[in-house]
Amino acid sequence: MKYTTVIFDLDGTLLDTLEDLMDAVNYALHAYGYPKRTLHEIRTFVGNGARVLIKRALPDGESNPDFEEILSAFRKYYTAHCEIKTHPYDGVLQLMQKLQDDGLKLAIVSNKPDSAVKELNQSYFSGCVQAAVGEREGIRRKPAPDMVQNALKELNSSQKETVYIGDSEVDIQTAASAGLDCISVTWGFRDTDFLRENGAAILADTPQQVYEIITDSV
Numbered sequence: 168m169k170y171t172t173v174i175f176d177l178d179g180t181l182l183d184t185l186e187d188l189m190d191a192v193n194y195a196l197h198a199y200g201y202p203k204r205t206l207h208e209i210r211t212f213v214g215n216g217a218r219v220l221i222k223r224a225l226p227d228g229e230s231n232p233d234f235e236e237i238l239s240a241f242r243k244y245y246t247a248h249c250e251i252k253t254h255p256y257d258g259v260l261q262l263m264q265k266l267q268d269d270g271l272k273l274a275i276v277s278n279k280p281d282s283a284v285k286e287l288n289q290s291y292f293s294g295c296v297q298a299a300v301g302e303r304e305g306i307r308r309k310p311a312p313d314m315v316q317n318a319l320k321e322l323n324s325s326q327k328e329t330v331y332i333g334d335s336e337v338d339i340q341t342a343a344s345a346g347l348d349c350i351s352v353t354w355g356f357r358d359t360d361f362l363r364e365n366g367a368a369i370l371a372d373t374p375q376q377v378y379e380i381i382t383d384s385v
Contacts, residue, residue, distance in 0.1 A: 176333035177277035179355030191245035258374035310340035
């Protein structure tokens with residue numbers, strides 16, 4: 168196979184986290200007297216990390232005087248409640264097990280808080296994933312390449328032998344900035360037309376298709 172390493176985005180790629188994210192956003196907004204957001208709105212807000220999520224959800228964004236407190240409330244609530252409604256997409260666990268059985272190294276790189284990434288990895292993928300990198304101080308979040316480079320260093324892998332898998336325009340940009348091939352999945356938070364308009368070159372509709380694309384590479 169061409170690849171020895173697979174780096175996955177988390178939200179919208181491996182796990183359907185949308186309802187837990189919505190609940191955490193709405194908890195923080197409601198606590199400060201602001202209107203709640205719908206699931207559809209949250210779907211369009213996610214992808215760039217917690218700060219950008221709250222910036223998009225809160226009236227007046229970072230200019231709002233309550234911004235920092237609401238962001239803090241969101242982080243605390245989400246860290247404590249990130250596994251209430253979250254679940255793996257159908258076929259994802261089987262995909263990761265097959266890739267591991269084939270000897271590939273697996274990593275997760277996500278813009279969600281590092282503590283939540285590590286907790287979710289431990290809960291769902293600890294037997295398969297060797298590196299899990301989330302948003303934290305001192306490392307630029309996606310689409311900058313820093314988080315991917317951190318994971319590659321942990322795995323002792325090179326760019327040329329690694330493929331990146333995600334569900335959004337941020338993931339397409341991340342793969343490009345890190346110099347990786349990219350597979351865009353269509354079951355996540357962005358639809359097929361949107362992904363194509365944002366530069367998706369390889370699309371997969373199911374985890375099985377992801378496996379076939381990776382293992383058919385020569």
